[in-house]
Amino acid sequence: MDKITAIRGFKDVLPEDARLFWEVESIARKVFNAFGFREIRVPIMEKTELFKRSIGETTDIVEKEMYTFADRDNEHLTLRPEATASVIRAYIEHNMSSAEPITKLFTIGPMFRRERPQKGRFRQFNQIDVELFGEDKPQFDAEIIFMLMHFLTGSGLKDLELEINSLGCSGCRPVFSRAVIDFLKGSEKSLCPDCQRRINTNPLRVFDCKVETCASTIANAPGILDFLCSDCEDHFSKVKSFLSDLNISFIINPRMVRGLDYYTRTAFEVKTNALGAQNAVAGGGRYNGLVSELGGPEVPGIGFAVGFERLIACLPEDANNKFRTDLFVAALGAPAQKIAFGLINRLRIAGMAAEMDHTDKSLKAQLKRADKLNSSFALIFGDKEIDEKQVVLRNMQTKDQQTIPLDGLQESIIKIIKER
Ligand SMILES: [Zn+2]
Ligand SMILES: [Zn+2]
Structure with a gap:
């Protein structure tokens, strides 16, 4: 089709x-x-x-x-x-x-x-x-x-x-218009058809005309400020x-x-x-x-x-047209994905731009996606981190990492993003 x-x-x-x-x-x-x-x-x-x-x-x-x-x-x-x-x-x-x-x-x-x-x-x-x-x-x-x-x-x-x-x-202004009409008298032939047609109804339009010959003809016309x-x-x-x-x-x-x-x-x-x-x-x-x-x-x-x-x-090239994501959650395995799903949606209603990848892609692939989304932070966790009750937060610019307790995770993240 x-x-x-x-x-x-x-x-x-x-x-x-x-x-x-x-x-x-x-x-x-x-x-x-x-x-x-x-x-x-x-x-x-x-x-x-x-x-x-x-x-x-x-x-x-x-x-x-x-x-x-x-x-x-x-x-x-x-x-x-x-x-x-x-x-x-x-x-x-x-x-x-x-x-x-x-x-x-x-x-x-x-x-x-x-x-x-x-x-x-x-x-x-x-x-x-x-x-x-x-x-x-x-x-x-x-x-x-x-x-x-x-x-x-x-x-x-x-x-x-x-x-x-x-x-x-x-x-x-009418006095000025009259002066422009008088000035253009005799030069009608060098004006474009539009300007010729309007010379008596709207002579000032010639000043705006983009046609080369009109522009050069009007160049020496009287100026309004004298009138x-x-x-x-x-x-x-x-x-x-x-x-x-x-x-x-x-x-x-x-x-x-x-x-x-x-x-x-x-x-x-x-x-x-x-x-x-x-x-x-x-x-x-x-x-x-x-x-x-x-x-x-x-x-x-x-x-x-x-x-x-x-x-x-x-606007200059560096204008701020890049979408930013506050947090990308790289969740590995079904239990982590379940926690991540609730977390990103609660963060969103708190006003944070949060994303995750609902697939079983590798950590490397997920972090690549975080970069693509211009994410400030990535939260990384899988089964092991859930067992140990703490997750890893990576600053995507500096690559610095810190661990955060799973308890009170949402509040900790909101605090960190806001302090950024
Ligand atoms: Zn006046
Ligand atoms: Zn013209």
């Missing part, structure tokens, strides 16, 4: 990676909690309209990459391509703004985009998503960036580079100064516009050189009009997303 394989662009997270996911997630939860963020779990599917309205109709995501289909009652549904829209939808739906003037939320889970499959890119990928609603003060921008940097460093990422920019507001109104300029300079107060170094990148329509004012990206080339591991920004755009109150917001797969790929 033919094998059934996973869908193209979708992949299994195998145990070694899953362990890293778990480790990174627990660091995220710990850091975010300390900064007052609470977890929210939103569905992976939403009405298509939500993403069209939030991400913008003329974006690559909405135009080409969403998994959208008609449900049986012909309602159009989409597998979420990002989490911000869903979190805002939930924030509005549950009227969270009335309970909490400043609402801090995070969510972790899979997103879906039908991109062309290529190395390191998947159609189902995972993100850590953080959103803060209710405040426009620059302290919050600095704080959320500080938290992001702290989380990424805490995960083990090295060589991080933070880039920041301001994308202006609904007052000053900021005085409020936006003041906001941006305060963000910079608060970041400096927190000892966070940054690079100002006036060409970073971030791919989504909804960003206003502060935008940021974190890159790392860990894989040889520069890779973005996280990005985000402020979106002051988005909540009301989606039918909610006039509430400012700011957030970021971390690409889980990218983060894990950028």
